[in-house]
Amino acid sequence: MMIISGVRRINIGNLHRISRCWLSSRMAEVTFNPNPEIKYKKIFINNDWHDAVSGKVFPTINPSTGEVICEIAEGDAADVDLAVKAAKDAFKKGSPWRTMNASKRGLLMNKLADLIDRDRKYLAYLGPYALEHYTEVKTVTVALDSKAAK
Template identity: 55%
Template structure:
């Protein structure tokens, strides 16, 4: 891999600017004031303390997202072509700042810099691909009896909760966000507590790209608190989760006992191996 972002060089000791929650286009402290540490896996040293979101913060984020989804709100009234322009702008910013984001990913996640750049490149490609999809979400006209016309019109699902895994933090942030945003939804995103830092950087990207307040909200925290609040929330219309099968069961159950929200699960346990009796395990 040569040229483009792969020619960028890592930044030693990158600055960690964002450790707060991102709600309604503002970085804010958690309601409880609690924090948690994120650790450099290479040295086992604490990188920084991150604000810990919980149900009260999810409620605030949902209120902001619901306001962004009102029919007279800028995001709902926006021309799909303009949504596509914003998606392309996000891709441009990620490409410009790839070394900075990837360097923080290395620090927080432990993966090699070139591997982190691959993640950045995937995010760029996805935002550019879905930018072209924004104005191609089309309905159908239906044959009816004389004097009548029927048609279908696709509407956004509404507020989407997204919960991402530790192993591809920024790449999964991009994937969860872009699919929802291109269709005109608002998102509450909970990054993994082990590797939250690059996801929190997306708040600055959202503001610079021109996403209206409330469209993207980021709540770092833990699964049993922030994650559960997202899964159980009656005003969240869909949850997209990548992680363990065990947690997938919990989220599916929470959907059924709350508002029967739509659920998309990408779970583990799909890559079983058969080991021969004669295999050298030494």
């Protein structure tokens, strides 16, 4: 069985081999960053970064040292309400997203995938802080492995 992803074709029967080879080649580029630069600390709603409505923040702890890396906006019900309203507005009749044709929406979704792929190392380095139950190598490996399925 073949799956077409963009312009790439992958034979599903060989995916486990591709994944294993790709992953082993990527392990050489995995190095844990104990002090990653935290670029975004606010809540992303309606294509913009916002402080929490309440002004609350919570500390993000480095699990290996116990040190506070940064404080991040702590969303609550008011922030959820804003996000839900923005999502509903995006689908109202006449909104830019709703009037955009499927091809253009697909291009935007592909651009998002490309940006995630471009920044996969940065996102993987943040993994240990976001998912403290993983070890850093496993988290980086899992994050980098997502490209293997392309």
